Amino acid sequence: MNILYVYAHPNPSSFNSILKQHALDLFTKLKPNVKFSNLYADNFKAIADWEDFNLGEVEINSQYFLAQQEAYKNQKLSADISMELTKIAWADHIIFQFPLWWFSTPAILKGWLDRVLVKGFAYDAGKIFNDGLLKGKTASLVVTTQSPESAYQTNGLHQATIDTFLHHIHHTLRFVGIKTLAPFVIYSAFNLDAAQKEKIVTDYLTYLESLAENYNQNTSLKNV
Amino acid sequence: MNILYVYAHPNPSSFNSILKQHALDLFTKLKPNVKFSNLYADNFKAIADWEDFNLGEVEINSQYFLAQQEAYKNQKLSADISMELTKIAWADHIIFQFPLWWFSTPAILKGWLDRVLVKGFAYDAGKIFNDGLLKGKTASLVVTTQSPESAYQTNGLHQATIDTFLHHIHHTLRFVGIKTLAPFVIYSAFNLDAAQKEKIVTDYLTYLESLAENYNQNTSLKNV
Numbered sequence A, B: 001m002n003i004l005y006v007y008a009h010p011n012p013s014s015f016n017s018i019l020k021q022h023a024l025d026l027f028t029k030l031k032p033n034v035k036f037s038n039l040y041a042d043n044f045k046a047i048a049d050w051e052d053f054n055l056g057e058v059e060i061n062s063q064y065f066l067a068q069q070e071a072y073k074n075q076k077l078s079a080d081i082s083m084e085l086t087k088i089a090w091a092d093h094i095i096f097q098f099p100l101w102w103f104s105t106p107a108i109l110k111g112w113l114d115r116v117l118v119k120g121f122a123y124d125a126g127k128i129f130n131d132g133l134l135k136g137k138t139a140s141l142v143v144t145t146q147s148p149e150s151a152y153q154t155n156g157l158h159q160a161t162i163d164t165f166l167h168h169i170h171h172t173l174r175f176v177g178i179k180t181l182a183p184f185v186i187y188s189a190f191n192l193d194a195a196q197k198e199k200i201v202t203d204y205l206t207y208l209e210s211l212a213e214n215y216n217q218n219t220s221l222k223n224v
Helices: A015-030 A057-061 A064-073 A079-090 A107-116 A162-175 A194-217 B015-030 B057-061 B064-073 B079-090 B107-116 B162-175 B194-217
Strands: A002-007 A033-038 A093-099 A138-144 A184-186 B002-007 B033-038 B093-099 B138-144 B184-186
Touching: A002 A015, A002 A079, A015 A033, A015 A093, A015 A138, A015 A194, A033 A079, A079 A107, A107 B107, A138 A162, A138 A194, A162 B162, A184 A194, B002 B015, B002 B079, B015 B033, B015 B093, B015 B138, B015 B194, B033 B079, B079 B107, B138 B162, B138 B194, B184 B194
Parallel strands: A002 A033, A002 A093, A093 A138, A138 A184, B002 B033, B002 B093, B093 B138, B138 B184
Antiparallel strands: none
C-alpha cells in the first residue's frame, strides 16, 4: 500500500503536528510505503497562476485550466507541481490532514487542489467521477475543528453536520475518480486536555491501522 | 453606499475581467463609493502564517487565530491585512467575484478569508452570527462556473444546486455577522457566445443597480 500524506498546518507545536507525527511513526512500524507533502514546511505555492507553466506568452489569454492541460501535455508544468503529480500517480491512498478554517481547507491546501488536480492528469473531458483519471485511488480527510461536535448538528450552532462542510472537498476528490472514505474528525481541537488528546491519538492510530488492514483485504480498493 | 469589490481572477482578458470592468464603470456612473481589492493584480499573500504578525517568537507556539487576535489588539498585523480591515470597516456591502474552482473559491481568495477575517475584528467569543462584529454589512457572491446550470441540480451532474457548494462561503460571512444576499451566478462561463455574454453583462448591471437601489431604500440593510 502506497500512502501519500498531505499535511497543511502552520504550527509545528500544534496537536495537528503531534497527530501527524504519530501517523508517520505508525507507518514506520507498519511499513506501508509513504510519501509526505508537508505544505507549510515545503513553502508550497498556493496561488494558481501562469508561473505554474513554462508556456509561451500567448497562452496567458487562455483559461488557467486549459493552460494547465496544455502544460501537462507538453511537460511544461513547474517542478513543484510535477513532483506532486508523481506522488499522486504512485499513491493508492491519500490522507489530507488540516484544520478546518472557515469551513474549508486552509488556502495553502486549496492551492494544492487548484494547482495539482491538473486537467489531463486528474480528469478530462468525459473522464470524471466514476471514470475520473485517478480512479482506483482512495482518500480520507483528517480534520480538526474549533467548534465542539454539538455545533456540527442540524440543530447545533452551524445547523449542519461536518459532512455538509466537507462536501465540496469530498466532491472534488470524487470528481477526479478518487473514492472518499470516512473522515477522521477531531472536534474542539483547541480545548482538549491531556487525557482527551491521548484518547484521540489512540483512536487515530486505530483508524489508520484499520485503513491499512481494510485496504490490504479489499482488493477492490486497490489501484489498478 | 460604500462598496468593497473583492476580485479574484488571474486572467486580465477573461470574461470575469470584462464583468468586473463593467461593474466598476457602472459604479463610476452611479457614484457609490467604491474600494477595489484586485487580489491577483495586488499579488495578495494567500498563505496564513506568522509572517502576518509583528509579534514576538513566543507567539509561534499559539494557534494562528489566537496570534491573529493578539496582533490585532496590539496593532501588529501586517500592512496588507490592516489595509483590508480598513476597507471592510468602511464598506456597507462587499462583492466577491471569482471563478468557482473545485466547488469553492480560488486559493488566493480563501487566503483573504483566512487572513482578513481576524478574530477580535470580525468576530470574537460570543460575537458571531447575528452578533458578529461585522453586523450591519451585506455581501454577495458573483461566481462563474465551468459546468452548465443543468449540472447544478439535485438530479444533475453535481447532484446539488449551486447553493450547496456556496454554503461554506455564505456560512463564513454569516458567522462574522454579514448578511448574504442572492449570488449572481454565470454558468458555463467558458462556453458563452457573444450574444450570451452580452445578455449576462446586461443582467449583471441590472443586478448591481437593483442592489444599489434596494440598499438605498432599505435602511435596515445599512451599516450602523
